[in-house]
Amino acid sequence: MPTIHFEGNDFFCAEDESILECMTRHGVMIPSSCQSGACQTCMIRAIEGTPTPESQQGLKDTMKAQNYFLACVCKPTEDMTIGLSVISPRQTVKLLSRDVLNESVIRLRLEEPEDFSYKAGQFINLVRPYDELTRSYSLASIPGDGFLELQVKRVADGQMSNWLFDGLTVGEEIQFFGPAGDCFYIPGAAEQPLLLVGTGTGLAPLYGILRHVLAEGHTGPVHLFHASLAAAGLYLEEELRRLAEQHEQLRYIPCVLHGDVPEGGQQGHIADLPASMLGSLSGYRAFLCGDPPIVNALRQKCFMGGVAMQDIHADPFVFSPTQEN
Numbered sequence: 001m002p003t004i005h006f007e008g009n010d011f012f013c014a015e016d017e018s019i020l021e022c023m024t025r026h027g028v029m030i031p032s033s034c035q036s037g038a039c040q041t042c043m044i045r046a047i048e049g050t051p052t053p054e055s056q057q058g059l060k061d062t063m064k065a066q067n068y069f070l071a072c073v074c075k076p077t078e079d080m081t082i083g084l085s086v087i088s089p090r091q092t093v094k095l096l097s098r099d100v101l102n103e104s105v106i107r108l109r110l111e112e113p114e115d116f117s118y119k120a121g122q123f124i125n126l127v128r129p130y131d132e133l134t135r136s137y138s139l140a141s142i143p144g145d146g147f148l149e150l151q152v153k154r155v156a157d158g159q160m161s162n163w164l165f166d167g168l169t170v171g172e173e174i175q176f177f178g179p180a181g182d183c184f185y186i187p188g189a190a191e192q193p194l195l196l197v198g199t200g201t202g203l204a205p206l207y208g209i210l211r212h213v214l215a216e217g218h219t220g221p222v223h224l225f226h227a228s229l230a231a232a233g234l235y236l237e238e239e240l241r242r243l244a245e246q247h248e249q250l251r252y253i254p255c256v257l258h259g260d261v262p263e264g265g266q267q268g269h270i271a272d273l274p275a276s277m278l279g280s281l282s283g284y285r286a287f288l289c290g291d292p293p294i295v296n297a298l299r300q301k302c303f304m305g306g307v308a309m310q311d312i313h314a315d316p317f318v319f320s321p322t323q324e325n
């Protein structure tokens, strides 16, 4: 059984146990959230020993080279010495405003720290100050907005989302670290058709990406599908319709599974709608965000429809499997 050395103590890793599970079982708290290798909250560093390849998937080459890895998906095959070095320092910012976008989604605007650099579509990890609860939220703002915007859905019994709705007050401070994630637009190939598909608050990163794409002068067609079970779950419709009027290459398609179909919208399963409306997706660049099973289904449909694997950028909003941080 591999032994994990940490701050002068030895911890024995059980069979099929991740380093995060091992440390948690021994009472050592490593901040974590999604526990499936998506949010990067539990990134730590191997001082000795080699991290498994899957625990470095999605990390920047510079991070890999420094032996950073994700503790939640690292099932060690050899003894390792680890360190909890902080990669991206925590920032403390004030909540500037909170607005209601629909009955279950709010928009939060946070102060943007000086020298904070991010790409539209990336996410940050919010830390609740009094208990270190950590959750990921996508940035809906773009650099230059002068604030960081988040769009948050209230999850039944959700610890962080309910606190963001009802607990955190305007003017109060909150911490975050990041940014992380590689679901963003890289300028170039301005004529390439773009497909943006989001469910629920999966619109948040897409809203940022869309504004970045338009600001960069992208000339190819841009199809934005925003899906919800019913029309009440959609938001920013007016704003998106206005953008579509101002930019002839942009098409905004609100989608519902059942109930009244919004003007210019579609009814049906969102995993099927893009290909059934657009036909072949060959040559497209796709950005897919939101509910994990739907994002995974869309990823497959896009690939089958002709989108090259390297042109599929996805951010499944994987949620924390436990009630704890």
Ligand SMILES: Cc1cc2nc3c(=O)[nH]c(=O)nc-3n(C[C@H](O)[C@H](O)[C@H](O)COP(=O)(O)OP(=O)(O)OC[C@H]3O[C@@H](n4cnc5c(N)ncnc54)[C@H](O)[C@@H]3O)c2cc1C
Residues within 6 Å of the ligand: 034, 038, 039, 123, 135, 136, 137, 138, 139, 150, 151, 152, 153, 154, 155, 156, 157, 158, 159, 160, 161, 162, 181, 201, 202, 204, 205, 315, 316, 317, 318, 319, 320, 321, 322, 323
């Ligand atoms: C990369 C990334 C980006 C994200 N971006 C956003 C964003 O922009 N906006 C946003 O609102 N959320 C986003 N999320 C999800 C967010 O991180 C939290 O998981 C979510 O807010 C729930 O946290 P909570 O503490 O309120 O709920 P928890 O206390 O973690 O969960 C409470 C209960 O609800 C279940 N649960 C949690 N989430 C869901 C869900 N979506 N569907 C069904 N059951 C659920 C849990 O399993 C648990 O039983 C993102 C996640 C990732 C990984």
